[in-house]
Amino acid sequence: MFNSNSSITNSQFQIPDSLINYTLHLADNTLILAQQNSAWCGHGPILEQDIAITNISLDLLGQARNFYQYAAQLINEFKAHSPKERAGGEATEDTLAYLRDNREYKNCLLTEQENGDWAKTILRQFLFSNYQYLLYEKLQYGEDEQLRAIAEKALKEVIYHLKWSSEWVIRLGDGTHESHQRISNAVIELWPYVDELFINADYESALIANNIAVDGGSIKKSWLQGTEEIFSEAMLSVPQNVFSQKGGKQGIHTEQLGYILAEMQFLQRAYPDSVW
Numbered sequence: 001m002f003n004s005n006s007s008i009t010n011s012q013f014q015i016p017d018s019l020i021n022y023t024l025h026l027a028d029n030t031l032i033l034a035q036q037n038s039a040w041c042g043h044g045p046i047l048e049q050d051i052a053i054t055n056i057s058l059d060l061l062g063q064a065r066n067f068y069q070y071a072a073q074l075i076n077e078f079k080a081h082s083p084k085e086r087a088g089g090e091a092t093e094d095t096l097a098y099l100r101d102n103r104e105y106k107n108c109l110l111t112e113q114e115n116g117d118w119a120k121t122i123l124r125q126f127l128f129s130n131y132q133y134l135l136y137e138k139l140q141y142g143e144d145e146q147l148r149a150i151a152e153k154a155l156k157e158v159i160y161h162l163k164w165s166s167e168w169v170i171r172l173g174d175g176t177h178e179s180h181q182r183i184s185n186a187v188i189e190l191w192p193y194v195d196e197l198f199i200n201a202d203y204e205s206a207l208i209a210n211n212i213a214v215d216g217g218s219i220k221k222s223w224l225q226g227t228e229e230i231f232s233e234a235m236l237s238v239p240q241n242v243f244s245q246k247g248g249k250q251g252i253h254t255e256q257l258g259y260i261l262a263e264m265q266f267l268q269r270a271y272p273d274s275v276w
Contacts, residue, residue: 016078021203027067028107034060059157066150068093098268109248110193112257119182126165134219143211173234195244
């Protein structure tokens with residue numbers, strides 16, 4: 001297990017690089033999805049659901065903050081022990097969220113997909129929450145103390161996210177002709193981005209053997225079973241033979257991420273070091 005209070009050496013199975021990148025990946029997933037969901041604040045179909053999607057955004061933002069704070073701690077510790085890496089000042093949760101370019105973000109492509117209509121937003125949340133539930137369930141028993149604690153705390157929130165989004169997928173799929181058509185279209189649009197969730201990036205592979213990161217392949221079957229159960233109730237079909245899009249974990253994104261960052265980072269980049 002990596003102890004952030006101890007001296008860091010590159011011999012520790014590619015730590016800190018892999019652990020930093022993995023923690024940033026987890027943070028970026030939740031931050032970008034939180035930013036996307038927050039656009040529904042004041043625009044939800046009814047007040048109750050407007051509040052629900054906004055609260056989910058806040059939950060995800062809280063998870064992102066915890067991951068970014070840990071990543072910043074790791075980066076600063078690494079710099080302290082690596083003279084060549086000391087340039088650039090101290091890392092903080094704000095610098096990691098607001099001062100990185102799109103190629104430095106490691107979120108999965110699914111999380112950055114445009115909101116579209118309510119059905120597409122709901123399905124995106126369901127697909128990710130189903131994955132996140134299985135991910136955190138395993139991560140809470142991992143060897144890294146900080147990641148374990150974050151996952152254990154966040155799992156309580158994700159259980160609600162999954163329940164809420166599942167109910168909405170069923171409601172839309174088994175509703176009117178229009179609602180069924182909209183959620184069906186959302187499945188077609190989003191399905192090409194789900195496989196990336198389960199394909200391990202290099203920094204994940206470096207940690208899996210030491211029980212720090214979760215092997216995406218180990219949870220794919222459970223994810224698919226859970227998804228098929230909800231789809232069956234919603235009278236939806238799982239697409240077959242779909243070309244998979246990937247690259248987000250390595251920093252290769254769709255143009256949508258550029259729009260997200262332009263809005264999210266504008267204030268900090270226009271007025272550097274601003275604080276509330």
